[in-house]
Each structure stands twice: as structure tokens, then as C-alpha cells.
Amino acid sequence: xxxxxxxxxxxxxxxxxxxxxxxxxxDQSDSNNRIVFINADIAMGDTGVRRSIVGNLSALxxxxxxxxxxxxxxxxxxSGVGGYLEDLLxxxxxxxxxxxxADAIVKGTVLAVQxxxxxxxxxxxxLGNTTILNANANRSPSAYLANPAEERARYQYDQDKDMTLxxxxxxxxxxxxxxxxxxxxxxxxxENNTLVSxxxxxxxxxxxxxxxxxxxxPGNNTFVAGFTQSNVGDTSPNTLGAFCESPGQPWDGxxxxxxxxxxxxxxxxxxxxxPGFTADSYGFESNRIIGTYQYQGAKTLMGQSLAAVTGPxxxxxxxxxxxxREFTLANGTNVTxxxxxxxxxxxxxxxxxxxxxxxxxxxxxxNVNNPLWELVKGFVTPLPPPEQVACQYPKPVLLDxxxxxxxxxxxxxxxxxQMLRVGQFVMLIMPGELTTMAGRRLRExxxxxxxxxxxxxxxxxxxxxxxxxxxxxxxxxxEEYGVQRYEGASTIFGQFTLESYIDKYSELVTYLxxxxxxxxxxxxxxxxxxxxxxxxxxxxxFDAPTIFKSFGDVLGDVKTDSAYHAGDSxxxxxxxxxxxxxxxxxxxxxxxDKQSGSTWTPVKSDSHPSxxxxxxxTDTILxxxxxxxxxxxxxxxxxxxxxxxxxxxxKSIGGKITPFVGHSSTFTVS
Numbered sequence: 178x179x180x181x182x183x184x185x186x187x188x189x190x191x192x193x194x195x196x197x198x199x200x201x202x203x204d205q206s207d208s209n210n211r212i213v214f215i216n217a218d219i220a221m222g223d224t225g226v227r228r229s230i231v232g233n234l235s236a237l238x239x240x241x242x243x244x245x246x247x248x249x250x251x252x253x254x255x256s257g258v259g260g261y262l263e264d265l266l267x268x269x270x271x272x273x274x275x276x277x278x279a280d281a282i283v284k285g286t287v288l289a290v291q292x293x294x295x296x297x298x299x300x301x302x303x304l305g306n307t308t309i310l311n312a313n314a315n316r317s318p319s320a321y322l323a324n325p326a327e328e329r330a331r332y333q334y335d336q337d338k339d340m341t342l343x344x345x346x347x348x349x350x351x352x353x354x355x356x357x358x359x360x361x362x363x364x365x366x367x368e369n370n371t372l373v374s375x376x377x378x379x380x381x382x383x384x385x386x387x388x389x390x391x392x393x394x395p396g397n398n399t400f401v402a403g404f405t406q407s408n409v410g411d412t413s414p415n416t417l418g419a420f421c422e423s424p425g426q427p428w429d430g431x432x433x434x435x436x437x438x439x440x441x442x443x444x445x446x447x448x449x450x451x452p453g454f455t456a457d458s459y460g461f462e463s464n465r466i467i468g469t470y471q472y473q474g475a476k477t478l479m480g481q482s483l484a485a486v487t488g489p490x491x492x493x494x495x496x497x498x499x500x501x502r503e504f505t506l507a508n509g510t511n512v513t514x515x516x517x518x519x520x521x522x523x524x525x526x527x528x529x530x531x532x533x534x535x536x537x538x539x540x541x542x543x544n545v546n547n548p549l550w551e552l553v554k555g556f557v558t559p560l561p562p563p564e565q566v567a568c569q570y571p572k573p574v575l576l577d578x579x580x581x582x583x584x585x586x587x588x589x590x591x592x593x594x595q596m597l598r599v600g601q602f603v604m605l606i607m608p609g610e611l612t613t614m615a616g617r618r619l620r621e622x623x624x625x626x627x628x629x630x631x632x633x634x635x636x637x638x639x640x641x642x643x644x645x646x647x648x649x650x651x652x653x654x655x656e657e658y659g660v661q662r663y664e665g666a667s668t669i670f671g672q673f674t675l676e677s678y679i680d681k682y683s684e685l686v687t688y689l690x691x692x693x694x695x696x697x698x699x700x701x702x703x704x705x706x707x708x709x710x711x712x713x714x715x716x717x718x719f720d721a722p723t724i725f726k727s728f729g730d731v732l733g734d735v736k737t738d739s740a741y742h743a744g745d746s747x748x749x750x751x752x753x754x755x756x757x758x759x760x761x762x763x764x765x766x767x768x769x770d771k772q773s774g775s776t777w778t779p780v781k782s783d784s785h786p787s788x789x790x791x792x793x794x795t796d797t798i799l800x801x802x803x804x805x806x807x808x809x810x811x812x813x814x815x816x817x818x819x820x821x822x823x824x825x826x827x828k829s830i831g832g833k834i835t836p837f838v839g840h841s842s843t844f845t846v847s
Contacts, residue, residue: 178255178256178257178258178259178271178371178373179219179220179255179257179258179259179260179261179262179267179271180220180253180254180255180256180257180259180363180364180530181255181368181530182267182269182270182526182530183270183368183530184270184272186368186369186370186371187371188258188371188372188373189371189372189791189792189793190371190372190373190756190789190790190791190792191372191373191374191766191783191789191790192256192366192370192372192373192374192461192786192789193373193374193375193379193380193383193395193783193784193785193786194218194373194375194395194396194783194784195217195218195219195254195257195258195282195373195375195379196217196218196285196289196375196379196382196395196396196784197215197216197217197218197282197285197286197289198215198216198217198289198382198401198402198403199213199214199215199216199286199289199290199292199293200213200214200215200216200293200345200354200356200401200403201213201214201290201293201294201297202214202302202490202599203297203490204489204490205299208297209240209241210489210490210491210691211241211242211246211490212246212247212248212490212492212597212599213234213242213246213247213248213290213293214248214250214356214403214405214597214604214642215230215247215248215249215250215286215289215290216250216252216356216403216404216405217249217250217251217252217282217286218251218252218254218257218375218378218379219251219252219254219257219258219261219282220251220253220254220255220257220259220363220644221251221253221262221643221644221645221648222249222250222251222608222643222644222645222646222647222648223249223261223262223263223646223647223648224263224264224589224593224646224647224703225261225262225263225279225705225706225707226249226261226262226263226279226282226283226286227247227249227593227646227647228705228707229279229283229707230247230249230283230286230287230290231243231244231247233283233287234247234287234290237287237291238294242290244494245492245493245494245595245696246492246494246597247290248595248597248604248606248642248645248646249286249645249646250405250406250606250642250643250644250645250646251406251643251644251645252363252375252376252378252379252404252405252406253362253363253378253406253409253610253644254363254366254374254375254376254377254378254379255362255363255364255366255368255376255529255530256363256366256370256372256373256374256375256376257373257374257375258275258278258281258373259271259275259278260272260273260274260275260278260279260712260714261274261275261278261279261282262648263706263707263710264585264586264587264588264589264648264706265581265584265585265586265587266519266576266578266587266588267648268710268711272712272713272714273710273711273712273713273714274707274710274711274712275712275714276712277757277760279707281760281762284762285762285763288763298347298348299347299348300345300346300347300348300353301346301348301350301485301486302343302344302345302346302485302486302599302600302602303343303344303346303482303483303484303485303486304341304342304343304344304483304484304485304486304602304638305341305342305344305478305481305483305484306339306340306341306342306478307339307340307342307474307477307478308338308339308340309338309339309340309359309470309471309473309474310338311416311452311470312359312361312414312416312467312470312471312474313336313337313338313359313360313361313362313412313413313414313416314336314412314413314414314415314416314418315335315336315411315412315413315613316362316411316412316413316415316419316449316527316528316529317411317527317538317612317657317660317662317663317664318335318435319435319436319539319660319662320411320612320653320656320657320660320662320664320665321335321411321612321613321614321657322335323654323656323657323659323660324614324654324656324657325656328614329614332617335613336360336411336412336613337359337360337407337408337412337613337616337617339359340357340358340359340471340474340475340478341357341358341359341638341640342355342356342357342358342475342478342479342483343355343356343357343486343599343602344478344479344483352400352479353399353400353401354400354401354402354403355402355403355475355478355479356403356405357402357403357404357405357471357474357475357478358405358406358407358640358641358642359404359405359406359407359471359474360406360407360408360409360412360613360616361377361409361412361413361414361467361471362409362412362413362414362529363376363377363378363406363414364376364413364414364415364449364529364530365377365380365414365415365451365460365463365464365467365468366459366460366461366463366464367448367458367459367460368530369459370459370460370461372789372790372791374464376464377414377464377467377468377471378404378405378406378468378471379404379468380464380465380467380468380469380472380786381402381404381468381469381471381472381475382402382403382404383395383468383784383785383786384468384469384472385400385402385472385475385476386398386400386401386402388472388476389402394779394782394784395782395784395785396763396784402475404471404475405642406642406643406644407616407640407641407642407643408607408610408611408612408613408615408616408617408619408641408643409610409611409643409644410610410611410612410613410615410616410651410652410653410664411612411613411657411664412613413449413527413528413529414451414463414464414467415448415449415450415451415454415463415528415529416451416452416467417449417450417451417452417454418432418449418450419432419433419438419447419448419449419450419528420432420433420447420448420450421433421440421441421446421447422440422446422447422448423440423441423446426440426441426446428440428441433447433528434447436539437537437538437539437540437662438525438527438528438531438537438538438662439537439538442537443535443537444525444526444531444532444533444536444537444538445531445532445533446531447528447531448528448531449527449528449529450463451463451464451466451467452466452467453465453466461786465786484636486599486600486601486602487600487601488598488599488600488601488633489598489600489691490598490599490600491597491598491688491689491690491691492595492596492597492598493595493596493685493688493689493696493697494593494594494595494596495594495595495681495685495696495697495698495699495700496591496592496593496594496699496700496701496702496703497591497592497594497677497681497699497700498590498591498700498701499514499515499516499517499590499591499592499649499670499674499677500514500515500516500517500579500590500670501513501514501515501516501568502514502677504676504677504680505680506673506676512673512676513568513671513673514568514670514671514673514674514677515565515568515569515579515669515670515671516565516568516577516579516580516590516670517578517579517587517588517589517590517649517650517669517670518561518565518569518572518574518576518577518578518579518669518671519574519575519576519578519588519650519666519667519669520540520569520572520573520574520575520661520665520666520667521536521540521573521575521661521666522536522537522538522539522540522661522662522663522665522666523575523576523663523666523667524536524575525537525538525540525663525666526663527663538661538662538663538666539660539661539662540573540661540666557576558576558577558578558580558581558587559577559580559581560577561574561577561580562580565577565579565580568671569671569672570672571658571659571661571672572658572661572665572666572668572671572672575666578669579669584709584711585706585709585710586703586704586706588649588650588669589608589647589648589649589703590703591647591700591701591702591703592608592609592646592647592649593606593608593645593646593647594608594678594681594682594685595645595646596623596682596685596686596689598633598689601633601634601636601637601638602638602640603623603624603627603633603637603638603639603640603686603689604639604640604641604642605619605620605623605639605640605641605642605643605682606642606643606645606646607641607642607643607644607645607652607678608643608644608645608646608647608648608649609643609644609648609649609650609651609652610643610644610650610651610652610664611641611643611651611652611675612651612652612653612654612657612664614654614657615652615653615654615657615675616641618654618675618679619641619675619678619679619682620639620640620641622679622682622683623639623679623682623683623686624637624638624639625683626682626683626686627639627686627689630686630687632686632687632689632690633689647703649669649670650667650668650669651663651664651665651667651668651669652668652674652675652678653665653668653674653675654675655672655673655675655676658671658672658674659672685697716757717755717757717758717828718800718828718830719800719828719829719830720754720755720758720800720801720802720827720828720829721799721800721801722752722801722827723752723795723801723803726752727752727837728752728753728754728825728827728837728839729751729752729823729825729837729838729839729840730751730752730839731749731750731751731839731840731841731842732750732751732752732803733748733749733750733805734749734841734842735747735748735749735820735821735841735842735844736844737842737843737844739845740844740845740846740847741810741844741845741846741847742810742846742847743810743811743812743813743814744809744810744812745809745810746807746808746809746810747807747808747809747810747819747821747844748805748806748807748808748821749805749806749821749823749841750803750804750805750806751803751804751805751806751823751825751839752801752802752803752804752839753792753793753802753803753804753823753825754802754825754826754827754828754837755792755794755802755828756790756792756825756826758826758827758828758834759826759834759836761824761826764824765779765782765783765784765824766783766790766804766823766824766825767781767782767783767788767790767806767821767822767823767824768780768781768782768821768822768824769781769788769808769819769820769821769822770819770820770821770822771815771817771818771819772817772818772819772820772843773817777820777822779822780819781808787808787809787810787811788806788807788808788809789805789806789807790804790805790806791804791805791806791807792804793805804823804825806821806823806841808821810846814846815846816845816846816847817845817846818843818844818845818846819843819844819845819846820840820841820842820843820844821840821841822838822839822840822841823838823839823840824836824837824838825837825838825839
């Protein structure tokens, strides 16, 4: 799975499917002036996947969509599939590249853009914002406090509480959807979970879309609710705080240390807790709560009269090589960024997902009490040369990924710089995770440049969307970088990373003017690496049913002698097969069916948060599997007769894949 970088976190089923939601905005005076905003339920955008998406869309719509006007933004959930990113470092914990995962993301995203394009029609946009409390917290408050006191005094909170919403209206003023921006990490569901999910952004989208169209299955709705990530770097949905989960230790149940988030001097037992925390929780209830807060914020804005968005549609895109990029600060000082490098505190993880060994956050020296790491790190990546050590200071470099080129690039050296303009509304498409204060500084600088250069008036509104297009890890302020918590250690291009982005984005605002028809200068695009990618995962060899059974047969049935009620969980176990045989894109692995006379009608799918699909390989040699399907009955479920249905696909020894269906017995909901 992608996000927590844990080899033990391997997919075993589904909680909620990952989806892409596409938004196309065209200038009515010239519909070729358009942008595509893709809000994908993945951890982050990726260069290789985006390259495939752009290639497909450019071929389908020549002269309409290209590298400039397509933004590929991840919601940054940590419960989804891994192995789709092009660089080696994020592939390692997914056992390399996973072509079927990358292909599914590309296929689904292209289909979403096709549907958005086919439904393009005259309409209008409106814009507003609201405050959402209790939905995020700062997970590195000690680093935030390193920022100047006078700057912090300008803000009430140490994370952004505003949700910005762009409403899409048809020609009659009826809402067709919206795109919202709010900063909160997709870590509501914890690292102990192994079911694919879309975390709190996907939950918010499900809640809103099913509220508008309650009779539509997820994915078949016509109203599209986009919940986009923003300057997410130091935010957390674990709003109760971080606590020591150290049974038998005197610090068990106490808050983790403030500066380094440790328990008894180590990080492993320090865990953030969401608002629905229980000792045996996977975070699903916290996920529902944080998703609900965002759903309610969007609903508040959609019920208000919002400001009209007017003006031209324009996009600008360029590539920027961050390795030793030289530029000048506002005070006239010449500085450089660095080749990528991960600091020691990167290995410590965060309170959302702590690391291991003896690494701790806030470690700005190499005095880690594990001499083995000092010995082996040179074998993992090259030891940093003196110029890299000096450039990355005060970060001590643990993994010098910018100098690691075998078997291919470990981290990106070149990033996408992209801005999308719709009238007075400008979206900064960011190739990384900005912390709260870093995002504030970038937004303010770009807004000031837009106004001072006469591109947009005083009503200019700027938002950040990311991590998008390329994943280049974190962006902190210089003050936060000096503290070297996880976010600073993961700011891979050095202490002037934020200033480099401010310099480039501010420089490019001129190209958002409709009178400027030229393209900005660009560094070379990053090299293609997908063709070099390594995969250590074995394919599905074959499936076999349990002895004396057939695929889809029921092994453990539902209760039939008494009724179920709201809040009860209904489960059935089936003779199963490996779900990798067929990902059932645009389909489902399960349904909950309601009986009406002799007809069964599906009312739930594997995209509903009330259902769980769990697959277990019971014997690798014999190729046997079981599948457990669970439905937790929601309040308001109509009384009647129901069944659980399992859709599977089995692979024979000869390689033929055959679909099959299994049904539970009929049960009653009272």
C-alpha cells in the first residue's frame, strides 16, 4: 500500500474504491482555452502516470488537451494501492512497480476526463470559503513555533481552517458539482488497516454525492463532489493528539514528548488518535467523522450565495530542475537548492505513522544510536559528497537519493510547475506537500505578484492543490527546516526549497495573461523511467476451490432464523479467488441485493463504506482462497429480504480466467 511506507501493510481487500473525479473548465469565448483538474483518490500525483494520462488525452483530443492544461492531483490518502510511482524510493515498500495499479489509475482517470468533456456545456462558476473546526490539527507544532512570532500572530491557528469551494452551475443556475480545497492529511485510517480505501476525502465525496443522488450507486452519479488536498504537510486528522501506546511502561497513555514525539525516547509507540479512536480501531469511525466535517463545510457553502467567477481561462506549465538551482532572494542574496536528500528524521516517521529503529524527529545530527545505519547507508545510496552536505545543512543526509541512479532514479530532480487560472481564481498545482506556513507564504507571494503585474485585480483568490503531477516530498519554511522534524527532513531540495517555488511561481504569473501567447522557458522534462521499473511481486499462478466445493460456494452463511436490525453486521464467507485476476473496474466485487417479488436489485456495492470485502489466501501451494463479505446495516435501511452476492474471477493452471458468482442465503432486515 502507499503512504505509510510499511512492507507489512499489504492489500487484503476493499473498504471503498479509489476514484478519479475530473473537472473541465473552458472559456466560453474560445472553448480551446480550457483546463482539466483531476482529483484522484491516490496518495500523490506521479510523473509516469501523468505522462500516460497526457498521452492518452492528447491522442483522444488533439490540440485540446496537452501537458500544459492537465493537472493531476492526489487527495493524499494513505490507504490506497502502491507501486504506481515512477521513482524507486516510493516503490521500495510496494516491492517495486505494479503495472496493473498504474494502468487502472490511468484508465479510470482518462475515462473520467472523457465523461467530463462529453458533458461540457455552458454554465457559470461561483466561489466562496468557510471555516471548518475540529477537522485538522498540526502534527509538528514545535516546528511551527520556530516561525517568527510576528508572522504567527497574524493567524489564529497553527493550521489552515478555511475550506475554499468552486461551485459549478449549469445555464439555469443548478449545481452540477464543486471543487473544494481543504488541508488535512489522508491518515484517518491507520497503518494497521489493509483494506483499500479513499480515506477522509473519499468519504466526504461519497457522503455528498449520495446525499444529492441517494438512489445512484457510487461512480454512477452525475453530481460530482471534489474534495481536494491543499497545503497538507504538517496537518493531521488525528485531532485528539498523539499518545504513547506502550503497555507495561510508565508512560503508557501519556502524551508523546512535545519536541520529538517520542515515548521513552523512541518513536515506535507514539500514535496520533482521531476523534473516533478506540483501542482496537482501524480508524474507520474517525475517517467518517473527519469526512463528515468536510461534507458539512461544503454543504454550508453550497447553500450560500457565492461570488461570481469571471474572466479568462489560462494555464501555464514548465519544468524546473531543483538540483543546485541558483536564484536570488528578495534581499539580494544568491542561494541554491540541492539534489534530493532524505534526512535522518525522515526515517522517524510522524505521529500519523511512526518509523522504527532509533530514529527520532528533530534529529539534526548523525548521532543516531544505531551504528549499523552508519555502516549500511553507504550501500543503500551513495554517501553524500561535501557539496551536498553543505547544501543540505543543517539537515544530516541519511539517504542521498539525488546521487542514487541505479537501477534508476530514486527521487525526482525535476518537478512540474503549473498554475491554472479561471478568472480571478488561481490554482497553484504543487509537486509536494507544503506545511501550513509554507503554503501561506506561497499563496501571499503569488497573489501579490498577480495584482502588482496587473494580471488579476484586488479580488485575486489563490489556492494550493497537491501533491500533484510529480511527487517531490515536502516543503517547509526555512525556520521549520532548521528544526528537522519529519517534514523538514523530507524537504528534499534543501532549506531554500520554498523560496525557489515562490521565485518560480511568481515569475510565471505573467503567462496567465490572455494577451501573452508564448510559453515560458523550461528545463528538460524528467527522464522516462517506467520502462526500467522493477517488480518483485509474483503474479497469480492459479486458483483452486476448497476440496468438494466450487468457486462462489458459501462456507459461512448469514443468520436466517431471526432478523437483523440497523447497526448489526451481516457476514458471509465464500470460496474465493485472487481479486488480482480482474480488478473489476467500473464494476464491483460484491453487492447487497434487496428482494422485490422475484427480482433482486443491488442496493450496495464495494464502494459503500458500510460494506467490506476481505480476501484471504488460505493455501498458497493449493491455490485456495476465501472471501468474507460484511455489510453493517445503516440507519434508515428499508425492512425486507436481502442477500449478499460475491463476484469473483478464477485463474486456471492453464491461465484462463473465468468469472463466477456466489450468493448467501436470504436474510431479513426488520
